[in-house]
Structure formats: structure tokens, C-alpha cells
Amino acid sequence: MDEDQLKAAGLKVTTPRMRILTLLGELDQPHVSAEQVYQTLRDAGEDIGLATVYRVLTQFEQAGIVEKHFFSGNQAVFELADNDHHDHLLCLECGKVVEFTNEVIENEQEKIAKKFGFELKEHTLTLYGHCKQKDCPSGQK
Amino acid sequence: MDEDQLKAAGLKVTTPRMRILTLLGELDQPHVSAEQVYQTLRDAGEDIGLATVYRVLTQFEQAGIVEKHFFSGNQAVFELADNDHHDHLLCLECGKVVEFTNEVIENEQEKIAKKFGFELKEHTLTLYGHCKQKDCPSGQK
DNA sequence: GTCCGTGCAAAGGATTTGCATAATC
DNA sequence: GATTATGCAAATCCTTTGCACGGAC
Numbered sequence: 001m002d003e004d005q006l007k008a009a010g011l012k013v014t015t016p017r018m019r020i021l022t023l024l025g026e027l028d029q030p031h032v033s034a035e036q037v038y039q040t041l042r043d044a045g046e047d048i049g050l051a052t053v054y055r056v057l058t059q060f061e062q063a064g065i066v067e068k069h070f071f072s073g074n075q076a077v078f079e080l081a082d083n084d085h086h087d088h089l090l091c092l093e094c095g096k097v098v099e100f101t102n103e104v105i106e107n108e109q110e111k112i113a114k115k116f117g118f119e120l121k122e123h124t125l126t127l128y129g130h131c132k133q134k135d136c137p138s139g140q141k
Numbered sequence: 142m143d144e145d146q147l148k149a150a151g152l153k154v155t156t157p158r159m160r161i162l163t164l165l166g167e168l169d170q171p172h173v174s175a176e177q178v179y180q181t182l183r184d185a186g187e188d189i190g191l192a193t194v195y196r197v198l199t200q201f202e203q204a205g206i207v208e209k210h211f212f213s214g215n216q217a218v219f220e221l222a223d224n225d226h227h228d229h230l231l232c233l234e235c236g237k238v239v240e241f242t243n244e245v246i247e248n249e250q251e252k253i254a255k256k257f258g259f260e261l262k263e264h265t266l267t268l269y270g271h272c273k274q275k276d277c278p279s280g281q282k
Numbered sequence: 283g284t285c286c287g288t289g290c291a292a293a294g295g296a297t298t299t300g301c302a303t304a305a306t307c
Numbered sequence: 308g309a310t311t312a313t314g315c316a317a318a319t320c321c322t323t324t325g326c327a328c329g330g331a332c
Binding site for chain 2: 310312315321322
């Protein structure tokens with residue numbers, strides 16, 4: 001339960017934290033910016049500040065509850081961390097995001113790190129392309 | 142020659158552009174921020190503006206002369222684009238950067254894109270770890 | 283009641299833009 | 308000489324911080 005996750009992370013159970021955590025679990029598109037979280041909650045009538053959203057998301061990241069990505073380079077997006085790691089494939093035209101996991105690549109990364117004497121801690125793999133769907137500009141014929 | 146690269150990109154041959162292009166080719170550590178380029182040139186006595194550095198690097202990126210990366214998330218770094226693509230492995234402790242290429246991963250990426258109906262355009266793969274070298278905090282016993 | 287958390291406004295850092303001047307072709 | 312570049316300063320965008328008040332335990 002959300003509440004237990006907060007306690008486990010040593011964070012007091014407050015309204016903003018609960019609202020943000022719940023919201024992250026209800027999204028259609030699991031990748032959101034701090035601004036989007038803020039706007040969504042404001043629209044829902046919450047009296048929350050943008051600074052709090054940033055603070056909470058940062059705390060969640062440190063607690064391992066969420067992951068932070070820099071798909072676009074200028075604005076961070078957050079997503080609820082799931083048990084098994086995954087990477088991303090996204091459409092340059094419509095922004096659609098697909099998550100995937102690939103054992104072959106994961107193993108190869110370990111080999112590369114070992115080859116250079118590194119102890120691998122984490123990695124970021126993002127593929128960019130055109131999804132070619134009917135609802136995307138890249139799919140128009 | 143540097144000059145020809147500029148002309149080929151449809152950019153006039155100006156002092157700032159030549160200085161930046163030359164500098165990028167002479168670096169020990171090929172990954173630099175706009176600020177570093179700016180400081181290095183100022184220290185060398187050039188009368189250049191930071192805004193120009195940003196403008197030129199952006200133009201170079203669009204011309205395919207340089208690549209822009211977001212290793213740290215908050216500050217972009219640039220490097221001269223080489224013929225064959227490569228990915229990066231970097232040390233979380235000392236910032237050391239190693240470049241590598243891996244056919245297995247490249248092929249696997251194509252398969253993934255195909256599997257989801259995407260036309261792959263580009264990708265970013267960065268591995269983070271500890272290099273364990275004697276000159277790095279991660280290497281101290 | 284103590285301590286941590288929050289909202290708001292101000293500060294910060296990286297990058298971009300407006301504009302008059304200066305350089306390239 | 309016309310057009311494109313440049314330097315400087317101001318502006319913008321995203322994110323963080325300072326501070327007094329409010330809420331959790």
C-alpha cells in the first residue's frame with residue numbers, strides 16, 4: 001500500500017506525498033514531468049506547490065520509489081520504479097513511449113564494463129525512432 | 142580540413158567557428174560543455190561570447206559535426222562526431238569517460254525497434270559505474 | 283510540543299534571444 | 308553592399324532554496 005511505501009522510506013505520511021504517489025500509479029502514460037504532476041493535482045483541486053512536487057519527487061527517487069529520466073534533455077520525467085528494470089523506445093514525432101527489457105543487451109553491458117575494469121552500477125538506454133502509427137504524423141502516408 | 146567542413150555545412154568561415162572546431166579536435170578529453178569551450182577560448186585570449194559558443198555548437202550539431210550528450214542531466218556536453226557511432230561508459234566517481242562500440246547491442250536494438258513497428262533513428266546508451274583506477278576515489282582500498 | 287513538511291516568492295544555473303555592430307562573401 | 312555573425316545584456320526555462328507557517332507523530 002502507498003502509505004507503507006512512504007513509511008518504509010522514512011518519510012512521514014503527508015497529503016502531498018500520498019497524492020503524488022497515488023497519481024503516479026494511476027497514469028495512462030507513466031512518464032510525467034514535475035510540471036505535469038503539479039498541474040494535474042492543481043486541476044484536481046489540490047493546494048500544492050510546484051516546489052513541493054520537486055521535493056517529493058526527489059525524495060521518491062532517492063528512496064527508489066521513482067526513476068528520473070532525461071528523454072528530451074531539458075526537462076526530467078519521472079515514472080514509478082517497477083521491480084524489473086526496463087529501457088525505453090520513443091517516437092520522435094508523437095512522443096509515444098514503449099518500455100522493453102532485453103536480456104541480450106543487459107548481458108552484453110556487463111561484459112563491456114568488465115572488459116574496461118568497471119563495476120557497473122546502472123545504465124540508460126533509449127531508442128528513438130518513428131512509430132508509424134495511424135495516430136502519429138510519422139504514420140501518415 | 143576544418144574550413145571545408147564549415148563550407149560543406151553552409152556556414153560562413155568565421156573566427157569563432159574555426160576556433161571552436163579546432164579546439165574540439167585538440168582536446169585530451171573529447172567531451173566538453175559549452176562553458177568549458179568558452180573558458181578555454183577566453184583563457185587563450187579570444188574575444189568570444191558564451192552565446193556564440195552555444196549558437197555555434199548548436200549549428201555544428203545540426204550539421205552533424207558534433208554530438209550533444211546529457212551525461213549529467215543538467216549540463217550538455219559536446220564531442221566531435223566521428224564516422225562510426227559509439228556509446229559511453231563513465232565513472233560515477235571521477236567522471237572518466239570510455240567510448241565503446243558493440244555490434245551485438247546494435248543488432249539487438251534493431252530487432253527491438255522492428256518488433257514494436259518503429260523505424261529506428263538513433264539511440265543513447267550510457268553505462269555508469271566505478272572505474273576502480275588508482276587515480277579514482279572508487280579505486281582506493 | 284518538537285520536528286519535519288509545505289506554500290510562496292525569490293534565487294540559481296544553463297541556455298536562448300533581442301539588438302546594434304561588425305565581419306564574410 | 309547585402310546578408311549573416313557576433314558580443315553583450317536581458318530574458319527564459321527548469322529546478323532549487325529561504326523562510327515563516329502548518330501538520331504529523
